[in-house]
Amino acid sequence: MFKQHFKYYKSKNSAPNLNDVIDVDKADLSKSLRKICLPGEDMHSSNPWGLKPSSQWQVWEIVDKPGLLIIKNPFTLDGQRMWVIKCLKDYSKKPNKRNLDALMDIDEWAKAQDNKEIAGKLCWVTLGYHHNWDSKVYSDNEKGHFPYDLKGMVEHTAKALGYNNFQAEAAIINYYHMDSTLSGHTDHSEINLEAPLFSISLGQSAIFLLGGHTLDEKPIALLLRSGDIIIMSKESRLSYHAIPKILKADSEPWNSDTEISTMLEKDVEWHLFDEYLKSSRININVRQVLKPHQKSVSDVT
Ligand SMILES: O=C(O)CCC(=O)C(=O)O
Numbered sequence: 001m002f003k004q005h006f007k008y009y010k011s012k013n014s015a016p017n018l019n020d021v022i023d024v025d026k027a028d029l030s031k032s033l034r035k036i037c038l039p040g041e042d043m044h045s046s047n048p049w050g051l052k053p054s055s056q057w058q059v060w061e062i063v064d065k066p067g068l069l070i071i072k073n074p075f076t077l078d079g080q081r082m083w084v085i086k087c088l089k090d091y092s093k094k095p096n097k098r099n100l101d102a103l104m105d106i107d108e109w110a111k112a113q114d115n116k117e118i119a120g121k122l123c124w125v126t127l128g129y130h131h132n133w134d135s136k137v138y139s140d141n142e143k144g145h146f147p148y149d150l151k152g153m154v155e156h157t158a159k160a161l162g163y164n165n166f167q168a169e170a171a172i173i174n175y176y177h178m179d180s181t182l183s184g185h186t187d188h189s190e191i192n193l194e195a196p197l198f199s200i201s202l203g204q205s206a207i208f209l210l211g212g213h214t215l216d217e218k219p220i221a222l223l224l225r226s227g228d229i230i231i232m233s234k235e236s237r238l239s240y241h242a243i244p245k246i247l248k249a250d251s252e253p254w255n256s257d258t259e260i261s262t263m264l265e266k267d268v269e270w271h272l273f274d275e276y277l278k279s280s281r282i283n284i285n286v287r288q289v290l291k292p293h294q295k296s297v298s299d300v301t
Pocket residue numbers: 172174182187199201208241242243283285
């Protein structure tokens with residue numbers, strides 16, 4: 001079931017029909033979505049993470065997939081730009097682990113940008129407890145610094161949803177091009193499988209499939225736009241999911257002309273990032289690894 005749907009949406013020969021794709025911007029699909037009222041206290045105060053006050057967020061649960069939540073782009077224009085720049089320029093530097101390490105020694109995204117071929121080869125970066133792509137096991141010896149800013153933004157978002165004790169301890173940044181896909185998988189390496197998983201989309205749009213605990217269950221398809229945050233919690237935390245297709249964005253909230261960016265003058269390099277985003281999507285996938293009182297992976301007390 002899951003694989004058929006993946007193949008259908010991935011198909012390059014014929015453009016897939018998007019009628020069944022849940023889109024939070026389409027009122028007629030509202031029966032697929034249930035509005036969530038935030039249990040956390042309203043976070044009015046301005047924050048350093050480029051997020052609008054949580055009283056302005058629109059949060060939905062997918063009716064057929066309890067525990068799968070989507071926050072429709074809660075970022076300001078500058079907030080989106082800030083996270084794009086962090087993902088491309090800061091987090092892609094050593095000593096963070098990157099797929100580029102196996103390919104070349106290059107360390108500056110801006111330098112790599114002079115050479116489009118190199119910039120295009122950046123596929124993933126891991127932060128904090130590094131995801132081990134082979135063993136899929138986290139280890140205390142394979143742990144880097146988890147950026148304070150990303151930790152702050154995700155834990156702030158978690159609190160707004162009522163997850164007061166969420167700890168951001170591991171992240172994968174995925175860099176997609178228009179023909180990239182991510183096949184069906186579950187994320188089950190974390191010791192703490194009760195903690196939700198936070199996933200932030202930037203740049204071009206994507207079709208996200210979420211099925212059940214086996215590949216036999218029919219997946220739902222959800223359209224993810226730049227700025228959207230999905231949360232995989234409860235029954236959906238261990239469900240199969242995939243990205244079968246990257247779609248051209250119907251708008252560019254990272255270039256909104258209704259909001260004035262204060263970064264425009266400051267960041268003369270923005271055009272480099274803007275150029276990259278024209279044909280790319282970035283996903284920040286954040287997990288808690290440890291149980292509440294655990295100090296390390298090896299702490300079994
Ligand atoms: O790109 C996405 O939205 C999903 C990424 C994902 O599932 C993962 O990194 O485990």
